[in-house]
Amino acid sequence: MKPPLEKNPVEKTPAELAAEQAAYWNGPGGKGWLASIERIEQGIGDFGKAALTAASPRPGEKAIDVGCGLGGTTRALAEAVGATGHVLGVDISEELVASARSHRVPNTTFVVGNAATHPFEPASYDLVFSRFGVMFFGDPVAAFKNFQQALKPDGRLVFVCWRKPDENPWGLTPVRAAAPFLPPLPRPGPEDPGQFAFGDRTRVERILKEAGFTALSFEPLDQMVFMGKTVADILASAGRFGPLARAFAEATPEQIEKAKAAIAEALKPHETPEGVRLPGACWLVRARAT
Numbered sequence: 001m002k003p004p005l006e007k008n009p010v011e012k013t014p015a016e017l018a019a020e021q022a023a024y025w026n027g028p029g030g031k032g033w034l035a036s037i038e039r040i041e042q043g044i045g046d047f048g049k050a051a052l053t054a055a056s057p058r059p060g061e062k063a064i065d066v067g068c069g070l071g072g073t074t075r076a077l078a079e080a081v082g083a084t085g086h087v088l089g090v091d092i093s094e095e096l097v098a099s100a101r102s103h104r105v106p107n108t109t110f111v112v113g114n115a116a117t118h119p120f121e122p123a124s125y126d127l128v129f130s131r132f133g134v135m136f137f138g139d140p141v142a143a144f145k146n147f148q149q150a151l152k153p154d155g156r157l158v159f160v161c162w163r164k165p166d167e168n169p170w171g172l173t174p175v176r177a178a179a180p181f182l183p184p185l186p187r188p189g190p191e192d193p194g195q196f197a198f199g200d201r202t203r204v205e206r207i208l209k210e211a212g213f214t215a216l217s218f219e220p221l222d223q224m225v226f227m228g229k230t231v232a233d234i235l236a237s238a239g240r241f242g243p244l245a246r247a248f249a250e251a252t253p254e255q256i257e258k259a260k261a262a263i264a265e266a267l268k269p270h271e272t273p274e275g276v277r278l279p280g281a282c283w284l285v286r287a288r289a290t
C-alpha cells in the first residue's frame, strides 16, 4: 500500500517557512532533540566527528557553529581553537541554547537567533561549521550569503547534511511503514526546508554558488545509523518529533497502535545485540568564502 502523502496546498513564502521552522524547533523539535540526545549522539556522532576533522579548527581561530543545538560540536570546536580563539554557537531554539550555555565553556558565546539573518561581524570568522543545522532556512541563499559575509576572504565553510531519504533507510523505513495507517503526512516541496532538504547535491551547489562560495567539494559519508537499543525503545518515542509527529498528533489511538505495530515489524529484522541500525548517507560539504 502506498503511503498517503499530503500535497502542499499553497506554496509558502520563505518567511512563512522560516516561522514554521522556528515554531517547530522551539516546540516538539527542540524538546525531542533534548530528550533523545544520548540516542541521537550514538546515531550521528561519527558523522559529526568526520565534519570536525574536515573543518580542522586551529588554535586562535574564530568559528561559528550554525544550528548548534545543545552545543556538543561547539565545545569540540572551542577546545580546538583554544583560549586565543572563539566559537559562536547560534541556534533558533531557546531551550537548546539554554542547555548549551549551562556547560559554561569560556571561549564560547551562544546566541538564540535565526542564523540566516543574525548580524555576524563581517569578514571576521575563519570557519562556519554545522552538524545537520543548515537545512532549515526559509531562504537558504540569503542564509549562506550571510555566512559568506561573516567569513574572512580565505575563510571556509564545512557542514554535514543528509543525502536523499531513499539513501537513508534509518529515516525512511519507519515513515514508510507507519504512513498507511495515519492521517496524510506533509509532503515538503523540493525547495522547502527540512531534514532532507539538502539531499540533492545539484540544489546545494546552486545555493552555495549563488551565495558566493567557491571551491565546492561534496564527499559522501555512508555508515549504519544507531536508532535505539531495541525496537521497543524506538516505539516508546516514535512520533514524538520528526516527520511522523504531526500525523501522530492528529491520529486516533487505534491508528497509532497500527502504525507502531507496522514500525515494529519493519524494524524487527534490524534488531541486533548492538542495537537497531539501518544505513545512513550524508554529504560532507566544504567550500571557500571567495
Ligand SMILES: C[S@@+](CC[C@H](N)C(=O)[O-])C[C@H]1O[C@@H](n2cnc3c(N)ncnc32)[C@H](O)[C@@H]1O
Residues within 6 Å of the ligand: 021, 022, 025, 030, 033, 048, 066, 067, 068, 069, 070, 071, 072, 073, 090, 091, 092, 093, 096, 113, 114, 115, 116, 130, 131, 132, 133, 134, 136, 137
Ligand atoms: C538537527 S538539529 C542539529 C543540532 C546540532 N547541530 C547537533 O548536531 O546536535 C538542527 C538544529 O538547527 C537549529 N535551527 C533550525 N533552524 C535554524 C535557524 N534558522 N537558525 C539557527 N538554528 C536553526 C535547530 O533549533 C536545531 O538545534
